[in-house]
Amino acid sequence: MMAANRELVSRQQISPTPIAIPSSELVNETSQFAHSLTNPGSTYLLYIGTYSGADADSIYIYLMDPVTGMLEFYNGHKAGANPSFLSLTPNGQFLYAVNQLTTFQGQPGGAVSAFAINPISGKLSFLNQQPSHGSGPCHLTTDRQGRFLLVANYLSGTLSVYPIHADGRLEIASQVVQHHGQGVAKEQEGPHAHFVTVTSDNRFALSCDLGIDKVLVYQFDSVNGSLLTNGEAVLSPGSGPRHLDFHPNGGYIYLINELNSTMTVLTYNIETGTATQIQTLSTLPEGYEGPNSCAEVWVHPSGKFVYGSNRGHDSIAIFAIEAGTGRLRLVGHEPTRGKTPRYFVLDPIGRFLLVANQNSNTVVNFQINTHTGRLSYLQHIDVPKPVCVKFWTVEKLHS
Numbered sequence: 138m139m140a141a142n143r144e145l146v147s148r149q150q151i152s153p154t155p156i157a158i159p160s161s162e163l164v165n166e167t168s169q170f171a172h173s174l175t176n177p178g179s180t181y182l183l184y185i186g187t188y189s190g191a192d193a194d195s196i197y198i199y200l201m202d203p204v205t206g207m208l209e210f211y212n213g214h215k216a217g218a219n220p221s222f223l224s225l226t227p228n229g230q231f232l233y234a235v236n237q238l239t240t241f242q243g244q245p246g247g248a249v250s251a252f253a254i255n256p257i258s259g260k261l262s263f264l265n266q267q268p269s270h271g272s273g274p275c276h277l278t279t280d281r282q283g284r285f286l287l288v289a290n291y292l293s294g295t296l297s298v299y300p301i302h303a304d305g306r307l308e309i310a311s312q313v314v315q316h317h318g319q320g321v322a323k324e325q326e327g328p329h330a331h332f333v334t335v336t337s338d339n340r341f342a343l344s345c346d347l348g349i350d351k352v353l354v355y356q357f358d359s360v361n362g363s364l365l366t367n368g369e370a371v372l373s374p375g376s377g378p379r380h381l382d383f384h385p386n387g388g389y390i391y392l393i394n395e396l397n398s399t400m401t402v403l404t405y406n407i408e409t410g411t412a413t414q415i416q417t418l419s420t421l422p423e424g425y426e427g428p429n430s431c432a433e434v435w436v437h438p439s440g441k442f443v444y445g446s447n448r449g450h451d452s453i454a455i456f457a458i459e460a461g462t463g464r465l466r467l468v469g470h471e472p473t474r475g476k477t478p479r480y481f482v483l484d485p486i487g488r489f490l491l492v493a494n495q496n497s498n499t500v501v502n503f504q505i506n507t508h509t510g511r512l513s514y515l516q517h518i519d520v521p522k523p524v525c526v527k528f529w530t531v532e533k534l535h536s
Contacts, residue, residue, distance in 0.1 A: 212260060222274075265306045430449060452472050
């Protein structure tokens with residue numbers, strides 16, 4: 138994570154630039170868009186989390202044509218201050234957002250908010266909110282059954298676990314885990330939990346802690362919603378591990394390191410939940426000496442490519458995955474056509490890559506060449522301080 142005051146200060150409000158949609162075509166229970174939403178594969182909705190004030194629209198919803206990749210503004214939703222990172226339940230019925238704050242209801246810490254997704258329109262309805270039990274919550278995810286929500290609090294270095302009620306509301310936290318330690322860089326004065334995910338078998342949870350140069354692995358009790366220490370992978374001093382993604386075969390982890398601008402490859406033992414480093418590469422082109430910090434990482438659904446974002450160089454680093462070993466080879470870099478690519482996402486089938494350029498207030502869409510992994514520019518939209526983009530598809534509701 139970049140400097141804490143940069144993450145949490147109030148931001149100037151900038152209105153998104155909508156593409157005009159006739160009122161007869163706006164999504165509602167009888168519209169053509171509503172009809173397309175109930176026909177699997179016909180369209181996507183994108184939820185975009187932002188840094189925003191409490192009284193402004195702060196989650197934006199866009200329509201995306203899954204064939205052309207083109208985006209159209211649909212709706213804005215007031216979701217409280219700084220709903221920066223978002224997560225959907227596996228069935229697509231509920232959306233959760235961190236409210237990335239240092240003070241909530243007069244107490245130190247942030248919050249997490251729950252929303253129901255209308256199955257016809259995709260619009261959001263507020264359900265409830267809980268304190269995040271830590272300062273600066275920056276990432277969250279549900280378990281694979283959608284029964285628990287796990288939240289990473291950056292500034293305090295804690296993980297919080299919440300049971301999810303059948304109606305989507307968050308119950309009080311079932312556990313709060315405190316990380317310990319520090320690193321060698323100035324940003325590593327203490328633990329900074331930056332990411333948490335649950336493995337596909339729902340047996341383990343992994344958390345990247347930028348402040349202590351570790352990926353912490355926990356056994357996950359999916360009945361009681363509790364975490365038990367299982368092991369850790371220790372990175373080179375000053376790496377600053379930020380986010381990770383798994384290879385589709387489950388046997389490799391691709392970890393992006395914020396502070397030293399590298400990508401680390403680890404093998405992963407599915408049975409024991411242990412991760413072992415095998416390779417680390419720079420995410421920057423040779424000869425680049427300017428400032429940079431890394432942010433996001435995604436593995437292509439084909440298992441052939443890995444992408445990582447550079448903030449400073451303002452690019453997407455493209456790597457090819459060597460079949461059989463999981464090791465990486467640099468393919469090249471694609472400029473993000475904006476400043477500070479804090480996040481990016483691939484569409485569910487890997488045809489498009491969308492970049493959230495936080496400091497130029499844009500989301501930029503690229504088409505992916507599925508043979509080479511390279512990117513081609515398609516479109517950009519104006520969104521104030523975008524941080525996270527999540528896809529919603531009707532297939533999730535009818536699976």
